[in-house]
Amino acid sequence: MKKIYTLLTALMLTIAAVGQTLNVKVGNITYQFPAAQTGDMTYADGQTLTIMGKAFSLSDISAMTVDNTEVTDNLVSIAYNGASATVTVAGNVAQYVTPTINGAYVSIAQSNTNAVDNDEITYQLSGTATDGQFALSGSYKCTVSLAGVDLTCGTGAAINITNGKRIQLSVKNGTTNTLTDCANGSQKACLYSKGQMQMQGKGTLNVVGNTKHGIKSGDYITVKNLTLNITKAVGDGINCEEYFQMKSGTVTISGVGDDGIQCDLSGTTSTGETADHEDEDSGNVYLEGGTLKVTVTAAASKGVKADGDMTVSDGDITITTTGNGAYDSDEQDAKGCCGLKADGNMTISGGTLTLKSTGTGGKCIKADNVLTISGGTISATATGSQYKYSSSITASPKAIKGGTKTAVSNAPGGGGGPGGGGGRDNTQYTYSGGIVITGGTIYAKSTNHEAIESKATLSISGGYVYAEAGDDAINSASDFTITNGYVMGNSSGNDGLDANGNFYIKGGNVFAVASRQPEVGIDANTEGGYKLYITGGNVAAIGGLENSSSLSGVTSKSVSYSKGSWYTLKSGSTAAFSFKVPSNNSMGTSMTICTPSTPSVTSQSSAPSGTTIWNGYGVVATD
Amino acid sequence: MFCAGLTAVMAEDYPYLTFELTDGTKASVSTASLTLTMNGTTLTTGSQSFTLTNLSKMYFTKTDMSTGIKSIENGELTIDNEIYDLQGHKVTKAQMKKGVYIVKTKDKTYKIAVK
Numbered sequence: 246m247k248k249i250y251t252l253l254t255a256l257m258l259t260i261a262a263v264g265q266t267l268n269v270k271v272g273n274i275t276y277q278f279p280a281a282q283t284g285d286m287t288y289a290d291g292q293t294l295t296i297m298g299k300a301f302s303l304s305d306i307s308a309m310t311v312d313n314t315e316v317t318d319n320l321v322s323i324a325y326n327g328a329s330a331t332v333t334v335a336g337n338v339a340q341y342v343t344p345t346i347n348g349a350y351v352s353i354a355q356s357n358t359n360a361v362d363n364d365e366i367t368y369q370l371s372g373t374a375t376d377g378q379f380a381l382s383g384s385y386k387c388t389v390s391l392a393g394v395d396l397t398c399g400t401g402a403a404i405n406i407t408n409g410k411r412i413q414l415s416v417k418n419g420t421t422n423t424l425t426d427c428a429n430g431s432q433k434a435c436l437y438s439k440g441q442m443q444m445q446g447k448g449t450l451n452v453v454g455n456t457k458h459g460i461k462s463g464d465y466i467t468v469k470n471l472t473l474n475i476t477k478a479v480g481d482g483i484n485c486e487e488y489f490q491m492k493s494g495t496v497t498i499s500g501v502g503d504d505g506i507q508c509d510l511s512g513t514t515s516t517g518e519t520a521d522h523e524d525e526d527s528g529n530v531y532l533e534g535g536t537l538k539v540t541v542t543a544a545a546s547k548g549v550k551a552d553g554d555m556t557v558s559d560g561d562i563t564i565t566t567t568g569n570g571a572y573d574s575d576e577q578d579a580k581g582c583c584g585l586k587a588d589g590n591m592t593i594s595g596g597t598l599t600l601k602s603t604g605t606g607g608k609c610i611k612a613d614n615v616l617t618i619s620g621g622t623i624s625a626t627a628t629g630s631q632y633k634y635s636s637s638i639t640a641s642p643k644a645i646k647g648g649t650k651t652a653v654s655n656a657p658g659g660g661g662g663p664g665g666g667g668g669r670d671n672t673q674y675t676y677s678g679g680i681v682i683t684g685g686t687i688y689a690k691s692t693n694h695e696a697i698e699s700k701a702t703l704s705i706s707g708g709y710v711y712a713e714a715g716d717d718a719i720n721s722a723s724d725f726t727i728t729n730g731y732v733m734g735n736s737s738g739n740d741g742l743d744a745n746g747n748f749y750i751k752g753g754n755v756f757a758v759a760s761r762q763p764e765v766g767i768d769a770n771t772e773g774g775y776k777l778y779i780t781g782g783n784v785a786a787i788g789g790l791e792n793s794s795s796l797s798g799v800t801s802k803s804v805s806y807s808k809g810s811w812y813t814l815k816s817g818s819t820a821a822f823s824f825k826v827p828s829n830n831s832m833g834t835s836m837t838i839c840t841p842s843t844p845s846v847t848s849q850s851s852a853p854s855g856t857t858i859w860n861g862y863g864v865v866a867t868d
Numbered sequence: 869m870f871c872a873g874l875t876a877v878m879a880e881d882y883p884y885l886t887f888e889l890t891d892g893t894k895a896s897v898s899t900a901s902l903t904l905t906m907n908g909t910t911l912t913t914g915s916q917s918f919t920l921t922n923l924s925k926m927y928f929t930k931t932d933m934s935t936g937i938k939s940i941e942n943g944e945l946t947i948d949n950e951i952y953d954l955q956g957h958k959v960t961k962a963q964m965k966k967g968v969y970i971v972k973t974k975d976k977t978y979k980i981a982v983k
Contacts, residue, residue, distance in 0.1 A: 264880035265899045265928060280882040280899070280928035291909060291921035303920060309904035311885060 266316055267336075269294075269301060270308040273329065273346050276301075277316045278336030298340030319364045323351050323379060325372035325394060338366050349377025355408065357385050365413075370394040370422075383408040386440075391450060393420040402432040409440040409463070416446035416471040425453040434461030434484065441487070445469040445494075454478035459501065461485065464511065465522070468535070470494045478502060482539070486511035488522060488553075490531040491560065498539045504547040505539035505564070506530070515553055528552030530587070532596065534559045545571035545580040548600070555587035555612070557621065560596045570606030570632025570640040579632055579640035581606025584625070588613050590678070591647070593685065594620040601625075606632030606640030609689075614678035616647030616699075618708065620685045627691040644689035644712070648678035648701035650722045676701035676723050682730065684708040688860055695720045696734075703744075705730050705753065711859040717743040717768075718758075725769075727782065729753045731822065733859040736760050737829040740768040741788065748777040748791070750784060754814075756824045756863065759788025761831040767791060783821035784839040785814050785846070788832045801839035804846050811849040811864075817842030823853045823864040882928035887916070890924045896932040 265280035278286075278296050286296045294301045321342055322333040330351050332344045341357035355366060367388040370379055376399040381389070389404070389412060396403045403424035406412055414436075416422060426435035435454040441464040444450075449472040452459045459478035460466070465487040475482040475498045482498035482505045483489070489508040498505040510528035519525040530551035537560060539548040548564035549555070566582035573580045584600035585591065591612035598621060600609035609625035610616065625644035632640040652672045679701035685708045689696040696712035696719065697703075703721035707730040712718040718734030718741050719725075725744035733756040734741035741757030742748070748769040757766035766786025769777040777794040779801075784790075790801070806812065806826050813823040821840065838844040855864040884896040897913050904913045911918045950972040951959050 265882045265885075267885075267928075279880075281880045283928060285925045285927050287925045288920065288923035291919070291923070303906060306906060309906075311899045311902035311904075 264313065265311050266314040267296070268308075268310045268312065268314065269296065269306055270310075271301065271305050272307060273331045274344050275331070275333045276336060276339045277314060277333060278339070279316045280311075282336055296339070297336050299336075318362055320367050320369060321353065322369045322371070325349050325351075325370070325374035325377050325396060327373065327375055328377075330372070330374065330377060337362055342366065349374035350380070351378065352380040353382070355381065355383030355385065355387060357383075359385065367415075369417075370396070376400075378403060378405065380405045381408055382406075384410060386411040386413070388413040388415055390415045390417055391420065391422040391446070391448065392417040393422060395423045397425040398435075399427050401430050402426050402435055402437045404436045404438075405432065406438040406440070406442075408438075411441040411443065412438050414438075414442055414444045414446075416444070416448035416450045416473075418447040420448040421451070422448060423451040423453070426455050428455040430456040432456055434458040434480075435478075436460045437462075439463045441465050442485075443467045443469070444471055444473065446471045448472070449474070451476060452478075454480070454482075454501075458482070458484040459498070465489065465525070467492065468494050468496060473497070476500050481505070481507045483507070485509075486528070487526045488518075488529045488531065489551075490522065490533065491535055491537060492533050493535040495536040496538070498541075501541055501546075502543055503541075504550045505541050507547065507550045507552075509552045518554070518556075527554065528588070530555040532557045532560050532562060536561045537563070539564045539584075540567075541565075541582065542567045544568045544582070544604070545573065545606075546582050547586045548584040549586070550583075551587040551589065551591075553587070554589040554614075555585060555591040557585070557591075557593040557598065558595045562596055563599045564601070564609075566602045566607055567604055568607070569604040569629070570634075572634040572638065577638075579606060579634045579638045581608055581629070581632055581640040581642060583608040583611045585610045587611070590615045590617070592617045592619070593623065594618075596621045598623045598625070600644075602627045602642065603629055604632075604642075605629045606642055608643045608646055610644070611646045612678065613649050614647075615681060616645070616678070617681045617683070618685045618687065619683045620708075622686045624688045625690070625696075626688075627694070627696075630693045641694040642691055643694055643698050644691045644696045644714075645680070645687070646695075646698045646700070647680035647703075648676065648699045648722070650700040651675045651677070674722075679703055679721075679723070682706070682708050682710060684730075686858075687711065689713070691715065699723070699725075702726070702746075704728070705732055709858045711735070711862070713860070714738070717741075719743070721745060721748075724749065727751065727753045727755060731858055731863065731865065732756070733824075733862060734758065734766075735827055735829070735859075735862065736764070740764045741766045741786065743768040744775065744777075745770045745773070747775045750777075750779045750782045752781040753783075754822045754865075755782060755784045755786075756822070756859065757784070757786045757788070758827055758830055759786075759832055760829070762788075762833075764832075765789050765791055766832075766837065767794075769794075779839055781841060782839075783814055783816055783841075783844075784837070785812075785824060786837045786839075787826060787830055789837040790839070796839065799839050799841050800844055801837055802844055803835045803837055805835050806846075807834070807848075811852055812846040813849065813853065814838055814840065815845045815847065816840030820866065822858075823849070823855065824859070825852065825862045827862060882930055884929045884932055885913075885926060886929045886933040887918055887926045888924045889918070889922045891922075892935075894933045894935045896929060896934045899928070 369390040373395040457480040459475040462485040466485040477500040564584035570581040607629040627642040629642040680699040696714035715738040724746040726749040766788035777791040886896040
């Protein structure tokens with residue numbers, strides 16, 4: 246029904262526009278006044294003619310004609326043609342629009358401070374300019390419509406909008422548009438908007454940034470529907486402030502010299518997320534749908550970086566980072582690349598995430614505060630080695646990392662806290678954030694270091710988690726708690742699952758694989774006075790449990806196994822899960838199993854039927 | 869709704885662009901393929917020329933709003949026209965001699981000169 250009304254309304258508007266139109270031409274600018282709207286057009290002293298509030302100097306008018314041109318209210322059309330451009334202005338907005346044309350450089354000053362005829366002004370760009378620009382100033386929201394424009398600017402930004410109000414950048418359906426700015430300029434971006442920018446439409450926009458960012462907004466940016474390709478940027482692909490929100494569409498970013506997308510806090514204090522993002526200044530990133538593909542290559546660059554929090558609720562997200570680590574002189578610390586990075590919290594509740602980081606110190610997901618995963622399908626692979634700026638300043642690659650551990654003092658004789666390693670380190674630490682996993686399907690692999698690491702607490706209460714690493718597969722710098730879900734830690738160089746504080750297993754299904762002696766399948770920081778507590782859940786541990794483990798309400802025993810064989814773990818007569826023993830360990834031939842009822846395993850020659858989990862190392866009965 | 873839109877089309881037709889001079893005189897020109905040309909102090913459109921300083925305003929009209937002395941053929945006057953001399957006396961077509969007369973037609977009033 247809505248479509249019918251829209252169609253009828255459009256039809257009426259189109260029909261209503263048919264009639265006589267007075268065209269007033271001033272150089273390459275044509276003002277079009279529909280006869281029905283003009284009223285009295287007044288002359289004054291033989292010097293000026295004023296039409297619908299627009300005053301013309303008669304000496305500037307090169308021609309006036311009357312024809313039957315249809316005029317769309319509120320529309321200003323800019324047509325580029327090589328080294329020149331023409332501008333056509335609808336009569337009802339003529340008094341508010343002052344265009345200036347110099348070759349193919351079109352600059353428009355917009356003066357209205359309220360809606361015109363209940364609508365905003367639309368600037369529609371089309372044609373090709375080999376050296377041109379569209380510049381817009383003003384103080385009221387408007388729309389910039391890209392309707393098949395190929396704009397290359399030799400002296401600055403291709404589009405430079407200094408209007409600080411909300412700009413709707415609409416990429417017209419069925420059109421392909423390309424913006425290219427000059428190299429070595431002073432502009433902030435190829436496409437710059439001082440104010441909020443809502444990017445939408447069902448067309449395609451290609452952006453080539455030769456001086457700094459590809460796209461920059463001084464306020465927030467939202468993306469909906471359009472296909473956006475940023476093929477080059479000296480700085481970030483997209484850089485904005487307040488917040489960034491991707492609702493749908495396809496965004497592909499490559500060839501950038503810094504981050505793919507970076508969102509900064511505009512002011513000094515975050516508002517946090519607000520209802521409908523009204524007046525929000527948070528530095529947050531919201532990935533809510535669409536297809537996002539980012540490839541970054543620079544040292545310590547980020548695929549998507551949030552100054553505040555990051556929320557991933559849907560979408561198909563593919564991010565690859567290939568740069569190595571670098572020393573950050575501001576923070577005096579070593580930094581690696583990262584696919585998704587939030588300086589605050591990160592919440593992943595949906596979507597399909599395929600993340601890969603190959604450089605030294607590279608990570609796939611990192612939240613400095615709390616990383617919460619409640620849904621979605623995540624594949625995170627970090628293949629780099631450690632970045633060393635100095636012996637004490639390093640950045641280690643991780644697939645997934647959350648929380649922050651901060652050294653606060655060096656107290657002689659101190660216990661050192663969970664991360665202190667007992668008497669080996671006197672440094673006192675504070676812990677903030679951590680990792681909370683309540684759902685989702687996670688594949689995390691780090692070739693040389695921990696696959697999943699929390700620098701504070703780590704809790705898993707749901708989902709399917711597979712972690713494979715050359716170091717601890719999953720490590721918590723503080724307490725590690727499992728209450729539900731399916732968790733496998735597969736290490737080829739250290740413990741399967743490790744807590745630097747206490748380790749609590751209260752439920753769930755756990756399969757831990759350590760690499761070799763003296764590592765263990767499930768470890769806690771016994772040296773620091775901490776312990777592994779198992780009070781529930783079904784556990785199979787290649788490499789066994791921490792020696793001083795505390796078991797309550799469960800029974801454990803040691804059983805033999807063969808590498809590459811399939812087993813089903815049972816608690817009493819109830820099958821918990823089936824698993825295949827990886828071939829990458831050197832832990833001997835026996836493993837520890839632990840369940841609430843009498844534990845046992847039965848072997849199979851091949852994978853049993855059911856739902857495959859844990860990267861093919863597990864099977865659970867299909868519901 | 870659609871019909872309302874269609875009605876609007878008919879109402880939007882303005883076949884004349886009327887110029888009004890500072891002395892109140894009006895001159896309408898057809899808007900069909902109309903071109904207005906300015907040359908120095910003169911605006912020319914079709915057979916009409918206006919000194920820019922004499923122009924007060926212009927507007928689109930649905931009828932010819934022209935006023936002022938107008939040359940018309942004697943045969944164009946019909947029996948329905950009311951004709952007055954400059955003294956206000958009603959005269960017949962046959963009584964008209966050389967001079968200026970006011971002629972009221974069904975649609976408008978002309979000031980005419982009989983030569």
